[in-house]
Amino acid sequence: MSTQASTALEVLQRQLTQPLVASLEVCARCGICAESCHYFLSEPRLENVPAARGEALRRVYRAETDWLSRLLPGWTGAEKLTEEGLARLAEMAFTRCTLCRRCTFNCPMGVDTPLLMRAVRAMATASGAAPEILVMLADAAIEKGKNPEFFRDIFLDQMADLEKVLQEKVGDPHARITVEREGAQVLYVGLSGTHTILPPAILFHTAKEDWTLSIFEASNYGVFLADTGRAKQIAARIIEEAKRLHVKEVVLAECGHAYAAMRWDAPNWFGEPFPFRVTSLVEKIDEYLAAGRLRLNPQANFETVTYHDSCNMARNGGVIEEPRRILRAAAAKFVEMTPNRTEAYCCGGGGGLVALPDYAKLRLQAGKPKADQIRRTGAQVVVAACENCRLQLGDLNTHYNLGVRISALADLVVTALEPPRSQPPA
Amino acid sequence: MYTLLVSRATMLVGIAFAVAVLALRWRVTARLPLVREQAEPRGSAARGMIYAFTLGMAPWAKESTRRHSLSYARGIGFHLAIFLDLALLIASPWWSSWAGPVRIVLALGSGLGALLGAAGILMRRMEPNLRALSTFDDLLAVSLVTLFLAACAICLAWPPLLPMAYLVATIMFVYVPLGKIRHCLYFFFSRRFFGAFIGRRGAMHSTGSVGLAPREVSR
Numbered sequence: 071m072s073t074q075a076s077t078a079l080e081v082l083q084r085q086l087t088q089p090l091v092a093s094l095e096v097c098a099r100c101g102i103c104a105e106s107c108h109y110f111l112s113e114p115r116l117e118n119v120p121a122a123r124g125e126a127l128r129r130v131y132r133a134e135t136d137w138l139s140r141l142l143p144g145w146t147g148a149e150k151l152t153e154e155g156l157a158r159l160a161e162m163a164f165t166r167c168t169l170c171r172r173c174t175f176n177c178p179m180g181v182d183t184p185l186l187m188r189a190v191r192a193m194a195t196a197s198g199a200a201p202e203i204l205v206m207l208a209d210a211a212i213e214k215g216k217n218p219e220f221f222r223d224i225f226l227d228q229m230a231d232l233e234k235v236l237q238e239k240v241g242d243p244h245a246r247i248t249v250e251r252e253g254a255q256v257l258y259v260g261l262s263g264t265h266t267i268l269p270p271a272i273l274f275h276t277a278k279e280d281w282t283l284s285i286f287e288a289s290n291y292g293v294f295l296a297d298t299g300r301a302k303q304i305a306a307r308i309i310e311e312a313k314r315l316h317v318k319e320v321v322l323a324e325c326g327h328a329y330a331a332m333r334w335d336a337p338n339w340f341g342e343p344f345p346f347r348v349t350s351l352v353e354k355i356d357e358y359l360a361a362g363r364l365r366l367n368p369q370a371n372f373e374t375v376t377y378h379d380s381c382n383m384a385r386n387g388g389v390i391e392e393p394r395r396i397l398r399a400a401a402a403k404f405v406e407m408t409p410n411r412t413e414a415y416c417c418g419g420g421g422g423l424v425a426l427p428d429y430a431k432l433r434l435q436a437g438k439p440k441a442d443q444i445r446r447t448g449a450q451v452v453v454a455a456c457e458n459c460r461l462q463l464g465d466l467n468t469h470y471n472l473g474v475r476i477s478a479l480a481d482l483v484v485t486a487l488e489p490p491r492s493q494p495p496a
Numbered sequence: 497m498y499t500l501l502v503s504r505a506t507m508l509v510g511i512a513f514a515v516a517v518l519a520l521r522w523r524v525t526a527r528l529p530l531v532r533e534q535a536e537p538r539g540s541a542a543r544g545m546i547y548a549f550t551l552g553m554a555p556w557a558k559e560s561t562r563r564h565s566l567s568y569a570r571g572i573g574f575h576l577a578i579f580l581d582l583a584l585l586i587a588s589p590w591w592s593s594w595a596g597p598v599r600i601v602l603a604l605g606s607g608l609g610a611l612l613g614a615a616g617i618l619m620r621r622m623e624p625n626l627r628a629l630s631t632f633d634d635l636l637a638v639s640l641v642t643l644f645l646a647a648c649a650i651c652l653a654w655p656p657l658l659p660m661a662y663l664v665a666t667i668m669f670v671y672v673p674l675g676k677i678r679h680c681l682y683f684f685f686s687r688r689f690f691g692a693f694i695g696r697r698g699a700m701h702s703t704g705s706v707g708l709a710p711r712e713v714s715r
Binding site: 086088089095097099101104174176334336338341348385387 | 526531536567629675693
C-alpha cells in the first residue's frame, strides 16, 4: 500500500466517531435520497446519488473493519484503498458534494452523507490529495493570523477612507469605523472587500451599536478541507481577538460556512464554550428590528424579492425565519422559492466549490435546479445571506440568463433604512 | 416432535448469536468518541430526537418520502411485518392452539409482508441505479427476511410446518449481525444523532414548502 493511501486510512481510523460509524453502517442503499441532491437533479446518473457517494467510502471502510468483507470482499463490495482510489474519492468529495445536508434531511435512516464526504476530505487533505487552491487559501489565512502587523497599517488606511464614505452615507461627521477597539460590545467580522463592511457599518451606526471591526476575515477555508487543525488556527485568530478586546458578542458577516464554523463547530474544536455570543449579521439585524432600533420603509425596495436559504445558514445553522422577517420589513413584495427553508436546494456553490475554477462547468450545471427555482418565482432580486452563494447565484444569473439582481440582506436593509427617530426607543 | 424441538433449539441458538454480536457491536460503537457539543443551542436536542423517531418518520415529513410515497409505504409495510412476525415467533409454540381465523389473518399479514419484500427485491433488480448500488449482501439480506416472512405466513396457516419457519429464522438470525440487516442496530444511533443535530440547531423539517406554487408573503 502506498504511503498516501496508508496516511488516508490512518485519518479515517482517527475519525471513526459514533456519528460517522452510524452513517457508514446504517445505509440500506434504498436510493430514496437520489432526487434530494441537486447534482442528481441536474444530471441523473449513479455517481450523483448520495448513497453511491457514501458507498464509495463504505467500500473502503468495510475492507478495513468488517471481517466478512475481508473474507469475501466481492460479497459486500469492499475495496482496498489505493492511490488511484483515493484520488477518485477526493475528487468526488470536493467537487460532487457541496456538504449541503439536503440528503441527510431526506434520508429515512438519517444517513449523514456530508459527514462521510468530510471524512474523505480530511483523508485527502492529510495525504496531499486535496485541491491545492483550497490548501493555499487556508494557509494564507493562517499566515495572516501569525503576522497581522504586516497588513494592519494598510487595513487601517482603508478603513479611514471607508469611514469618510460612511459619514457621507449616514450624514453624520461623527460616524466612526473603529478597528479592534477594546471594550466594545460587538466585534464585527467581515469578509474580504469593503462591500461586507460598509452596509453593516451603516446599520450599526443607525442602531447606535457599540461596535468595532475585526482586522480578520470570517471565512475559514480549513472547514472546506475538513482539516480541524487548520480550521482551528483560522478561527483562533478571531477568538483571541474577541477575548483580548473583551467584547460581549462576535457578529459574523453574511457568510454561511463562516457562521456554521464559528457558531457551531469552533466551540467543539476548542472543547469549551466561548465567553462571548456568536451571531450572524442576519440575526443581529432581526434583533434590531424587533427592538425598534432600525426603522425600514419597504417601499424603498419596490421590486419583487425572493430569498435563497444558504445551506449553512438554514439546514446547518437554524437561521431560517430571521431573514424572512427582515425581508418582510424591508421589501414591498417578497415571494418564497419552492421548496424553501430546510428543503431549499443548494445553489451548487457550497463546500468551497466556488473557489475551484477547474470545476466551474460542473458547478453551473449543478446549480440548474436553483436557477429554475429562481425563474419560477418571477422575482427581480435574489437575496442570499452567504457570500459564496451570492457568487454562485451571480454566475447562475449570467449562465442561465435569469435577469435578476443578486443582493446581500444588509444591502437591501440599508436601502430601506429610514432616518432614526429623534427620540430612540429605550 | 423431535424435529420441532431441535429446530426450535437451533433457532434459539441463532437468536442468541444475533443478540450477542449485536450487543457487542452496540458496546463497541457506544465506546467510540462522541463530540460533546459546546455551542449554545438554538433549540432542544431532546425535542429533535423525539421528532426524529416520531413525526420525522411520517411519510409527509420529507420531500423524498412524499415523492416516493409508494416505495416508502412498501418499506414501512415490510418492516411492520418483520416486527409482527418477530413478536409472533415468540408465541409460535402456541400457534396450533389459536383459532383458525386468527391464524389466517396473521398469515395474510405476514404474506403481505413477504410480497412487499419480494417487491423490494424486484425494484432492486429493475431500477438501474438501485441495481448498481446493490451488493450480494443486500440481495441476500432482503431475500432472507422475505423468506422468513413467507415461512411464517405458511406456518401460521399450517402449524405442522413450523420447523421450516424455525430453520429459515435461524439462517436469518445468524446473518443479522454479519450483513446489511445490522442496520437495525445503527438506525437508533443514526436517527438519534440526526435528531440531536436538528433539535440543537433549531433546524427541524419545514413541511409544506414543497409542491406549492411560489407564494407571495402577505405583509
